[in-house]
Amino acid sequence: MPTVKNQIAIDALNTIMELELAGVVKYTHYSLMVYGFNRIPIVSWLKANAQESLDHAHKAGELVTLLGGHPSLKIGALLETENHDIGAILVESLTHEKEALDAYYALLKIAEGTSVLLEEYAREMIVLEELHQDEVNKMLRRPGAIESFKE
Numbered sequence: 001m002p003t004v005k006n007q008i009a010i011d012a013l014n015t016i017m018e019l020e021l022a023g024v025v026k027y028t029h030y031s032l033m034v035y036g037f038n039r040i041p042i043v044s045w046l047k048a049n050a051q052e053s054l055d056h057a058h059k060a061g062e063l064v065t066l067l068g069g070h071p072s073l074k075i076g077a078l079l080e081t082e083n084h085d086i087g088a089i090l091v092e093s094l095t096h097e098k099e100a101l102d103a104y105y106a107l108l109k110i111a112e113g114t115s116v117l118l119e120e121y122a123r124e125m126i127v128l129e130e131l132h133q134d135e136v137n138k139m140l141r142r143p144g145a146i147e148s149f150k151e
Contacts, residue, residue: 005114010069012107015076016125017060019100022076023053026096033084042086049093049132056100056125063121087140091151094136101129 027050031043061071076099081088104125111118140149 005110006067007069009107009110009115009118010064010067012103012110013060013064013067014069014072014074016100016103016107017057017064018072018074018076019096019103020053020057020060020076021074022078023096023100024050024057025075025078026092027053029080030084030089030093033089034086035084036086038086046089052132056128059121063118066117090136090140094133094140094149094151097129097133097136101126101133104129 027046031046031050034042034046064071081092083089104122108119108122108126111122137149141147
């Protein structure tokens with residue numbers, strides 16, 4: 001991969017890493033703020049998402065070092081609505097996941113035709129993020145609803 005393109009890929013991977021680390025913090029926070037009858041399964045799901053975000057951040061960081069870069073110590077935006085209703089938490093989660101998906105698509109565009117490794121990584125992560133978005137979208141639907149959730 002050419003040097004200029006290499007730095008662009010490193011920057012994109014660092015952005016992904018920062019977003020995924022923000023996901024760790026957000027999902028951990030959300031897991032602490034769930035109350036009510038369905039708390040246990042929802043908390044377990046949120047904790048699993050925090051771990052998945054950490055794994056994704058680690059993978060992005062490994063690719064940064066593979067390319068000779070320095071992994072970012074930054075964390076993506078941590079805005080909170082202060083609304084801890086499970087529906088609001090899921091909407092915030094969906095918004096976060098869309099931002100991460102956009103970052104993976106940006107990396108794919110950078111990698112196309114120049115790095116099979118980064119292309120395959122980006123594609124794999126896009127599949128995972130799109131499936132995760134679908135899962136959250138289905139959680140936001142009213143029981144019996146067929147159409148996708150719209151904010």
